[in-house]
Amino acid sequence: MNDFFNALYHFYNGLSSAIKASVVVFIILIVMTTVVGLRVQKLDYKKTPKGFTFLMIMLVDMINKMMIPIFPKHHKKFQPLLLTMFMYLLFANWASLLGLTAPLSNLNIALSMSIIVFVTIQVSALIIKKPKVRAQNLLSPNPLFLPLNLIGEFSTPFSMGMRLFGNLMSGSILAILIYHFTSYLGILFGAFILHPVFDIFFGAIQAYVFLNLFSIFLAIAVED
């Protein structure tokens, strides 16, 4: 057992700093969602929920209300995935407030986001619409448009990943520059301008934009 923990420790130490932060975000999300799920199971439907549980119920309800106009038929299938991606991105972008490296400022994690988007869109389009209809959509205005449609299928997930990477990377580079050139004044500047704007505000907006784009592209591929 001790050998196992030793191996785990060495494995964790060998990771790069952004992936370490990503593992921390995963653990926080697992603990938080498990606690909220256990509380929601015990909930009395006559009473109003309180505190943190109430906030999480509001978040799920908000995402549900956003999804129903976009996916008229299939919103129950895709809402859990979209909510999970949104929560991971939100907490990952806020991770630099805890002194961790922002996970999305590593190109590997940003591009793995786009791989998830690509595989989800293709697989669910093949399952829900039959392969024949899917092929007709790819050839849609004219068979000559096939290369353009294929490039479009690859480039939208890629641009979603690169958008996240560029935003988070530029925020962290600005933070490094300002902390490097201002010694003590930089702490005040960082506390009141840098982290509220670049971590909280831009991080939340990027998570929201990712949720919107993912749901819209998925709806285009899946719904009629």
Add this chain to the structure above:
Amino acid sequence: MNFNEFFVQGMAFLGAGLAVFTGFATAIGQGYAAGKAVEAVGRQPEAINEIRSTLLLGDALAETTGIYGLVIAIILIFVA
């Protein structure tokens, strides 16, 4: 004129500076969108919440090309 490694690095920095110039057109587009949003609020003040969220989404989308230039500049400086 000999092409040594310092020349190559200097050219990479020049290229990074040119790549960041993509922010020029992004800024014009975002300013245009913000101006239109102000017009829309002036015409229909009760729809301000919807206009605000649409403006933020559109601005984040319009930012993409500028972000690409920034990514290219970062790659030129730190990787190449």
